[in-house]
Amino acid sequence: MKDLFQIAASEIGVKETKGGEHTPQIVKYAQEAGFKAIGDDETPWCSVFVNWCSLKAGLQRTNKANAQSWLSVGVPVEDPRPGDVVVFWRESPQSWKGHVGIFVGFSRDQKQVFSLGGNQKDSVSIQGFDADKVLGFRRLSSEGNIEIPSGKPPLQVGSRGEEVVKLQRVLNELGYLCGATDGVLGPRTAEQLKKLQKDEGKERDGVYGEETKTLIENIFQR
Secondary structure, three states: OOOHHHHHHOOOOOEOOOOOOOOHHHHHHHHHOOOOOOOOOOOOOHHHHHHHHHHHHOEOOOOOOOHHHHHHOOEEEOOOOEOEEEEEEOOOOOOOOEEEEEEEEEOOOOOEEEEEEEEEOOEEEEEEEEHHHEEEEEEOOEOOOOOOOOOOOOEOOOOEOHHHHHHHHHHHHOOOOOOOOOOEOOHHHHHHHHHHHHHOOOOOOOOEOHHHHHHHHHHHOO
16 A cells, blocks of 8 residues: 555645636545535645545544644654654644645755645645644554553553553544643543543543553443
8 A cells, every 4th residue: 555645746736726617636535535515626625635645545534624633643753754744833823723734854954844735835736834833743553553551550640651642542533532642641631531431431530540441442342
């Protein structure tokens, strides 16, 4: 199977059609990625394109059309490689608006990040963005390859590290959206864990230990 970068690169040159017509390939991205309500090439489609590429590569997807949804999948990385996902803010760092593409590399002076993506100058292309607009880099894993944390030692508010990343990925996968998988078990992650425990009739303590591990394993086996 081709990797994410190869799949995206093979689409370079696909561009929007001016006027009332719509480019069939861009509509295809939306339809095949599950965005059945999108039948045009005018709806912002950067996240649609990355979802489509990830689908073809068999990788994790957000199934959402907003760019910042990509901060909730994959593992955050500080040493991005070509093929990782890069998320940028638009208008302001606090805005919900953004852009998502596939990381290509940095400029020599490190001031620009090159992104291979859709809806970049109305096309699939490689474009440079200001490095200070990066919200995060994400490394995707194979779809369904969700690793359940061990629960030893228990994870609770203040815990940090890879085990917390695993927990956040599991929660997001189950629909308990704790936001970016940043490896920090803060109030939002704890609250979503409590919701899961409550929904499953367990003690709502926001602590992830062996009992909650068994609970999550059972959920994935249903």
